[in-house]
Amino acid sequence: MLLTLLDPEKQTPLQQWSFESESIIRIGRSPENHVVIPNVLVSRQHLELQRVNSGKSSQWYLVNFGTNGTLVNGIVMSQGWISDGAVIQLARGGPILHFQVITIEVGGQIEAKPTVNLAAPRCTHGGNPPENLFCIHCGEPIKVDRTVRHYQVLRTLGQGGMGTTTLAWDREKAKAQKPGSSPAASLVVLKEMNADMAQIAKAQELFEREAKTLKALHHPGIPQFFDFFVEWGKKYLVMEMLHGEDLEKRIYNRGPVAPQQAIEWMIQTCEVLDYIHSQKPPIVHRDIKPANLLVRHRDNRITLLDFGAVKEIGTPPGTRIGVEGYTAPEQDRGQPLPQSDLYAIGPTLIFLLTAQSPQNFYGKKAGGYGFKLENIPTITPKLRETILRTTAAKPGDRFQTAQQLARALAASL
16 A cells, blocks of 8 residues: 655645555554654544455555544545545645555556656765765755755754744745756745644734735845745745854854954844834834844845744734843833834843853842943943943933944944
8 A cells, every 4th residue: 555645736746655564554643653744734643544354355444533534535534445546635724645555466466556656866866975965966955854835845944932944945946047056046944833833823923924024024134035825734934045153153152252343243233123113114123132143154244033023013012022131121011112122232242242141241230220331341431331321221211213323333333
């Protein structure tokens, strides 16, 4: 028996499983199954296929255990016989499996029944250096973890509470490239919403908001939006692939940077913030921190990442979002302002210049709480004054625009 996972749109094969002697085939999301399909619509143990022998021949019987049900040839089935060529769908709108009886007797011999023709690989990818993503012979990816629509997932870049970010190759984009173009030009970032988050309405709202925001923004310091779609109940966001290193990793790997470099990076960040704060209505990022500021290898300039927490000014107070040490007091209360993003520039500078958590320099002072910077030798009196002003407890006491903060930073160089 042969099971083929089909692309839901093109009906082309994505993955296959063959079974010769097994009498029961279990299918579901759990890794304990014979056929594992990690999809939010699929139950841990979704269904069983049971072989029933009758003389020299055998038949297959389906039993559904899935919460969202199973359809055979478009008809809901809780249990029943299935025939060769049947199309099994795990939940309405869920993954599609093509069922085949792969062996028939021909002159006393067992032969495969060729109802689905899979294309033979064009290249064995032999002789490639181990670090290569693409084959030096055919230009195709050497190792593909899985395929989502026309995006071939090559490896995981990072995983957060909301979603998993992967490096993917856009086959459609590659086809449109001029002959001789590097296959790396078709690399993209594919962000996939985590299965557990897909059940939470607020998480879905934030994920969709990030896609909507990126699609509307066009700035060299913001990743370019390419695509947003839903596949098998999961949401996917496709963005520009940027080669670089975020500031958190940069500092952890190399230590603190010189004041001039830190200030230049924060001026560049202010340029991006000025752009999003100037939208109508203004957009507040709400998650400015070193991990969300990427230094591009090609030009040593800053790109602002992760727009999953963005909020438009004028909408109702929202969920508390941010990282301790980098969030302004009003943002902790769920009332972010453009000045809340400017607040985060202060602790980010402290981290860049000390390689320590900004919380180490925060405490009780005369008149309340704030950052104590007197004992940091790389922070000059003028820069200290700028940081203290942009991290003032009251938004009205801070710089009111990103342009004002950028000018103050430039004056402290």
